Amino acid sequence: MYRFVVAAIYASIFIASADTVTLSKEKYLDKCKGAWAGQMIGVCYGAPYEFRSNAKPITDPLREWTSDRIAGAIDQDDCYVELTFLKAIEDHGLGVTYEQAGKAFANTGYPLWHANHYGRENCRHGIMPPMSGHPMYNRHADDIDFQIEADLFGILCPGLPRESNRLCDVFGRIMNYGDGLYGGMFVAGMYTAAYFEDNDVRKVVEAGLACIPKESLYHQCISDVIEWHAESPDDWLAAWNKIEKKWQDDVDCAPGDPFNIDAKLNGAYIVMGLLYGNGDFAKTVEIATRCGQDADCNPSNAAGVLGCMKGFNAIEESFTGGIAAIADRKFSHTGYSFNTLLPACQRVTEDIVRRAGGTVSADAYSFAAQSPQPPATLEQWTDQKEMLAVPVAQQELNWWDPNWTLLSCGRDMQPGVRGSALGRDNVLVLHPVSESEPAAIVASFHVPAGGRPQLMIDTASDRRGDYLLKVSINNEPKIEKIVGTKGEWTTVTFDLMPYTNKDIDVRVENCANGWSYEAAYFAAIKVAN
Template structure:
């Protein structure tokens, strides 16, 4: 009897220990430090390779595919040293180095606002917002950033996914803070999605499964999730014809952007994110084919192959990329990206260091040449929609004879680069206190456009006679000035006639060379269903 109970006890003990061991194994993922570093290097290399591959084609195909030859050779990767796809996020690394991973969002905004490199779209608006004392999350909010849905965070969230192997929930927490510096809603989801792609790619090489898992990190009801699911559906219907899939996608989603409204220019995160997925699904894991398809889809066609190639880089590791690609990246491994203290080699080493720290902070272990990572389930954000039911209607030029009223002494100025605009006045401007310009329009939203110049001054904005806020038209950061920027916008107006009045204050910030307020046009929006909301593909009708 004693032997029986002893045997029974030992058997139960073995079962319990085995069960605990299996449970622990199921709760963790293990990756060797060598493999992890190789995959991190592959991700960064993919960014550098992809962005230089597509750079000569950027925005040369708007609303159409790029059908000219793509001339690229591996040694061209040296051009990545000057690419915003990389240097912006390296500034975020520098912020972490100085102030820690948990530094407040305002500190990240400050360092990238003060960096010496040039910025555009949502990023440059976030930079200006910093100097106008508009800080995160308001700096990316649609009330203060008309570029909220733009691609910016999508192209600079790579480092988050790279340092969160198998940790999509941790990646989301970081992306929530950083993404709202410059974006909102779908603009943030773009960065969340690509970071989740990388996070999953460390432990899976099935591209379709990686995409499906990454979708779990963003709200299923978001337009970003909808367009990615549309690409998946189109790939299923046209498995061997990406051009047919592209045409269907363009017809549904190609004209719903806010930035670039009324034009063929589209820097919206959704559409460009869809082109990343197009390259991945139709590229079949082949680097050259993946980059070519993402590039030929057009629009921001250096960023999209950069993200797509980075996913393959994480899957394959640097050692799994074509040898000529590896050698080209290694040849510039110690070259510093502009206005940062980072090189490729340093980025790889620091990413590895942060990945190990984050894994341990989140219940994992780092020892004996391997990293054990506690399994995380993706946690999607609550839904944010930047500009619901907002549809472009028309433009009203500041030189129009109807709908525009000017009081005071205004002058006209031509474009800085006459080759980019028609040979006419580009803006009307005044620096005289009390001078005003008014736009009268029918609609539910409006953006007043003008110039950010080094002699820019301040103005007050009134909507239907009510003061809304003051604006500042000064900009001369990182040797940049900008034409035709959003000076002020308002949405959710009641349907009907409205008057937007801009009154020059004759005031300026100390560093400005003048008090001028430059006005170019008003973009008028209406409330309506967007094209994509009721659209059916040809095979769904």
């Protein structure tokens, strides 16, 4: 029964979707400020527990909150990434294109991971959205990334979920697809409703849910959480166990590992915080954190939505008291501070209100409240399990050097291409499959005539271990060397004079040597004079 009444419940927030509503500028600014403060508080509250409790709830006492902890928000990707999007909208207007959004993201210098990292690297290599977030090019397309940075689009669009969905479609496709995109639309949709609902968190959750296709797995997951909360409204662990049993399915970017950064699962924990927190700010961030996994991003989303519902002035000073001290500090890698992003948001919101046919007066906004409209075409990544069976995709290896092909690799120590590692940029990280089976890559080269050609391997071991490097040329073993540089770089060379003006096949293996921190780091493997 529940799944058929979501749209009706959303409409009840505005009485009727075609009705003209009025939002005072004073109320808008209070709720906008509360939304940003909530995100900052939530991410700092949960930061000590990020991925420290995977596939199990946190039941021990949590660290006591002190207002000075809010300073950590300045360097949190939960905050600074969405400010890149705000700047892109300010620069290009509400008609910002996929390519403009992609280029703005490509030009950032802050650290990124998972879908964000892949999406940015794709854009830097000319693969622009929507394909930069598509599973064909992004093995993290269902991850949490857009979900943690979509708050902005709901904050900008009070009562206008179609406008937030339109912006989510442009920016969310930089790094995500399907349920990864829907997670962002869901979060943004909750904010659009929060401007007109101060108390009923379930209404706000259901308003966000109405923004995504009901056939999607994301919709089904959140619907389950709502139903399980109704069954056990005073026992969040009962609902948590049901989520774990059904939705911790290991179909994610880290198969075989309890770590799970999937958007659906972590979206369920956002909703757990909101529903079981029931409007209490402290309880909301606590439960969203206790659910585990991405335990800083989830309370950030939950507290941001609740902060928008309540408004800044209604959040306890014990949580907001530290903001004034950092309000003029710019968020990492951005031109915005807490004090400057609020008027920036207001400027964009006023443009959005006008775009939606509304009016902006001296003290209020008036417009026809929109009913949500999910994307017309359902997107689901149906072959995720098969695609993620390969630890490092060839597309990723191509970023490092398209001449090389991966033959085998283990899953330990997060293998793949990293934007930076051990002080070098664009580094390939491999790990043996097992103690007896190495990671292996192969490539073919033409050895030039003249000079003194050499095979040059820029490599390093992990700071905590070493590995055995084996290299063969034309199926003949040539190098067998322990690399134990403790994170420092070294260049291993081999004389190629006997192969001058010939084609060679090179195989490089990362072999185990004691089975302790066996990762191999490669900055480059090339033939050079």
